[in-house]
Amino acid sequence: MANHAAHADDHAHDDHDHKPEGFLDRWLFTTNHKDIGTLYLVFAFTMAIIGAGMSVVIRTELAAPGLQHVQPYFFNQMTTLHALVMIFGAIMPAFVGLANWMIPLQIGAPDMALPRMNNWSFWIMPFAFLMLLGTLFMPGGGPAGGWTMYPPLALQGGASVAFMVFAIHMMGISSIMGAINIIATILNLRAPGVDLLKMPLFTWSWLITAFLLIAVMPVLAGAVTMLLTDKFFGTSFFNAAGGGDPVMFQHIFWFFGHPEVYIMILPAFGIVSEIIPTFSRKPLFGYQAMVYAIASIAFLSFIVWAHHMFTVGMPLGGELFFMYSTMLIAIPTGVKVFNWVSTMWKGSLTFETPMLWAIGFVVLFTIGGFSGLMLAIVPADFQYHDTYFVVAHFHYVLVTGALFSIIAAIYYWWPKWTGRMVNETWGKVHFWWTIVFVNLTFFPQHFLGLAGMPRRIPDYNVAFADWNLVSSIGAFGMFVTPWMMIAIFAMSKKKGAVASQRPWEGAHGLEWEVPSPAPHHTFTTPPVIKPGMLAHGDVSH
Amino acid sequence: MSADEQKKNWRVVKIALIVCVASFLFGFRVMPPIYRIACEHIFGIKYENKVADGAKVAAFKEDDARLVEVQFIGTVNSALKWTFAPEVFSIKVHPGVLTEAWFDASNLAPDAIVGNAVPSIAPNRASLYFNKTECFCFTEQTLKAGESRRMPVRFVVDPKLPTDIKQLTLSYTFYNNEIATKRLAAQGAESKPSS
Numbered sequence: 123m124a125n126h127a128a129h130a131d132d133h134a135h136d137d138h139d140h141k142p143e144g145f146l147d148r149w150l151f152t153t154n155h156k157d158i159g160t161l162y163l164v165f166a167f168t169m170a171i172i173g174a175g176m177s178v179v180i181r182t183e184l185a186a187p188g189l190q191h192v193q194p195y196f197f198n199q200m201t202t203l204h205a206l207v208m209i210f211g212a213i214m215p216a217f218v219g220l221a222n223w224m225i226p227l228q229i230g231a232p233d234m235a236l237p238r239m240n241n242w243s244f245w246i247m248p249f250a251f252l253m254l255l256g257t258l259f260m261p262g263g264g265p266a267g268g269w270t271m272y273p274p275l276a277l278q279g280g281a282s283v284a285f286m287v288f289a290i291h292m293m294g295i296s297s298i299m300g301a302i303n304i305i306a307t308i309l310n311l312r313a314p315g316v317d318l319l320k321m322p323l324f325t326w327s328w329l330i331t332a333f334l335l336i337a338v339m340p341v342l343a344g345a346v347t348m349l350l351t352d353k354f355f356g357t358s359f360f361n362a363a364g365g366g367d368p369v370m371f372q373h374i375f376w377f378f379g380h381p382e383v384y385i386m387i388l389p390a391f392g393i394v395s396e397i398i399p400t401f402s403r404k405p406l407f408g409y410q411a412m413v414y415a416i417a418s419i420a421f422l423s424f425i426v427w428a429h430h431m432f433t434v435g436m437p438l439g440g441e442l443f444f445m446y447s448t449m450l451i452a453i454p455t456g457v458k459v460f461n462w463v464s465t466m467w468k469g470s471l472t473f474e475t476p477m478l479w480a481i482g483f484v485v486l487f488t489i490g491g492f493s494g495l496m497l498a499i500v501p502a503d504f505q506y507h508d509t510y511f512v513v514a515h516f517h518y519v520l521v522t523g524a525l526f527s528i529i530a531a532i533y534y535w536w537p538k539w540t541g542r543m544v545n546e547t548w549g550k551v552h553f554w555w556t557i558v559f560v561n562l563t564f565f566p567q568h569f570l571g572l573a574g575m576p577r578r579i580p581d582y583n584v585a586f587a588d589w590n591l592v593s594s595i596g597a598f599g600m601f602v603t604p605w606m607m608i609a610i611f612a613m614s615k616k617k618g619a620v621a622s623q624r625p626w627e628g629a630h631g632l633e634w635e636v637p638s639p640a641p642h643h644t645f646t647t648p649p650v651i652k653p654g655m656l657a658h659g660d661v662s663h
Numbered sequence: 664m665s666a667d668e669q670k671k672n673w674r675v676v677k678i679a680l681i682v683c684v685a686s687f688l689f690g691f692r693v694m695p696p697i698y699r700i701a702c703e704h705i706f707g708i709k710y711e712n713k714v715a716d717g718a719k720v721a722a723f724k725e726d727d728a729r730l731v732e733v734q735f736i737g738t739v740n741s742a743l744k745w746t747f748a749p750e751v752f753s754i755k756v757h758p759g760v761l762t763e764a765w766f767d768a769s770n771l772a773p774d775a776i777v778g779n780a781v782p783s784i785a786p787n788r789a790s791l792y793f794n795k796t797e798c799f800c801f802t803e804q805t806l807k808a809g810e811s812r813r814m815p816v817r818f819v820v821d822p823k824l825p826t827d828i829k830q831l832t833l834s835y836t837f838y839n840n841e842i843a844t845k846r847l848a849a850q851g852a853e854s855k856p857s858s
Contacts, residue, residue: 344690
């Protein structure tokens with residue numbers, strides 16, 4: 123900052139940004155969508171490293187059978203907090219950060235519709251996680267009943283239950299405000315000529331995700347509030363002794379939880395649908411089909427929740443309904459995968475780093491999708507339920523799915539954010555390193571799960587030792603990647619090649635019509651849309 | 664931002680907030696009753712634990728041709744220092760016949776404890792056809808320190824029980840009714856000094 127002020131005169135000619143001066147004014151009181159996007163991304167990255175540290179604790183303990191490094195109760199705190207931190211602290215804020223940065227740029231808006239609320243929705247997050255992670259340092263430790271918080275187990279924790287519930291309330295409020303902001307921005311602030319069915323797919327995927335968020339985050343708030351009153355105010359919503367039903371919690375939780383998993387993957391679909399056409403130098407195949415596929419996945423996500431709880435003793439009719447409705451999701455998802463492949467078909471492909479991550483996403487996310495289909499089969503699920511097969515499945519969709527797409531997006535839009543290119547060689551090293559170690563980590567977990575190793579345990583039968591060691595080696599290799607990423611992007615920021623306004627040859631869309639780096643204020647007057655400016659401007663299929 | 668744009672934004676915010684409040688109330692106030700309705704009317708699982716309608720039970724005709732095995736299980740929640748078990752583990756009954764089964768409970772703790780038994784029937788679609796005319800699970804059970812008690816359950820299996828169900832299991836879990844136990848302890852403490 124000081125440096126910036128000292129050279130203010132030099133910048134006066136080329137920089138009409140009017141960025142606020144001091145550090146607090148710039149970041150704490152900011153209402154600028156780009157700054158808030160950056161804050162979200164930095165926060166998500168920090169949380170991802172904390173969550174990854176927890177997974178290293180987990181994998182260190184699991185590297186060999188027997189208890190060697192941590193006690194079971196602490197191990198359970200690690201699995202619980204790893205999930206909560208990664209879901210609510212890393213993946214979701216990273217997508218919100220990307221939305222903040224890119225949606226106004228993609229639709230030609232000067233900023234988000236409600237900038238002050240935007241500031242508030244970010245600044246709640248650090249406090250929510252301070253509360254959640256603070257429980258680790260309190261007597262009794264952090265929550266240890268699993269991130270799904272099933273009663274009665276979750277209620278057996280001490281004060282951490284209350285802290286977890288209030289942290290989730292705050293994250294929920296933050297997500298809801300973020301979602302409302304995104305909906306208002308997309309519906310009201312599109313530049314003339316950016317019709318709904320001409321919007322980029324990232325914006326489309328976020329519009330639908332935002333509706334999912336406002337529909338289900340309050341349901342989670344309701345569920346955890348009932349947990350709170352059961353624990354501290356003597357109600358019996360989920361207490362069998364008082365006439366309640368613990369299974370009802372699972373229904374309410376997964377009514378939130380299943381749409382939640384699509385909240386974490388629909389923006390990923392949007393990102394990949396931006397990157398693949400760019401590096402294939404072809405318009406996206408089946409643009410409208412892609413939009414409708416996202417919408418139908420979002421709709422189906424509301425009627426499949428009980429497939430997470432096939433083993434609770436549901437009536438046969440219920441099991442059949444949830445099995446078939448779950449399998450139905452494979453159809454719109456298949457449409458998307460085939461459309462990405464068709465976009466690449468006969469394209470002039472080049473394999474810059476963002477494209478590698480996007481292709482990695484398509485291949486590995488599809489593996490995660492297929493293991494999801496296996497889990498959807500009721501009789502098979504009775505065998506797979508709560509085993510490492512489930513762990514392998516959701517890490518394929520969340521790490522090689524959601525996280526890969528976030529990394530792809532950072533590589534893709536980084537030149538626009540900073541005006542600097544990323545070193546391609548190091549980007550490729552990062553990608554191939556990750557591909558090797560992510561598969562080493564999670565692929566053996568399929569075998570462990572099929573062989574019957576349960577999840578959420580610190581010790582296991584010696585029969586599982588070999589694949590667990592392989593998985594742990596993979597996890598240690600993965601833990602190198604965040605530091606590698608910091609080095610790569612710090613190097614680019616310092617001395618990367620200067621990026622042009624359109625650093626990727628095949629890139630279309632309004633974000634490439636502003637200079638790189640994007641000035642502090644863009645589209646203060648709505649852009650005039652010329653033919654060919656929008657990626658999907660003349661698409662009628 | 665123009666006043667017109669602000670008006671448009673606030674309209675979206677208002678609608679979105681209404682959606683949020685509605686979905687909170689949906690999760691908090693509507694899902695529990697829906698769950699109950701779905702259990703009882705779609706999946707045929709009896710949710711209420713109460714005395715069967717006498718007129719309905721009286722109208723049952725005994726089905727001599729059919730025998731259904733009823734198994735009993737008694738479990739005690741870990742927070743309750745009692746023993747609790749059925750006297751017989753299984754009996755064969757004709758649907759439509761009033762039958763009696765006995766359970767034994769003993770309090771191993773040094774204090775009086777109030778317990779509540781929560782019943783469950785498997786397979787759960789049989790629960791609509793299982794009628795209890797009397798059960799220790801309808802009321803709180805108070806056992807003094809060291810006290811034991813024989814407790815009856817009287818039931819009739821509805822002759823309309825689907826024919827493929829040949830065996831059903833009635834299981835009870837006894838829980839410590841902590842609120843009632845505390846109340847009891849407080850009464851005891853009050854009455855002691857006066858006596």
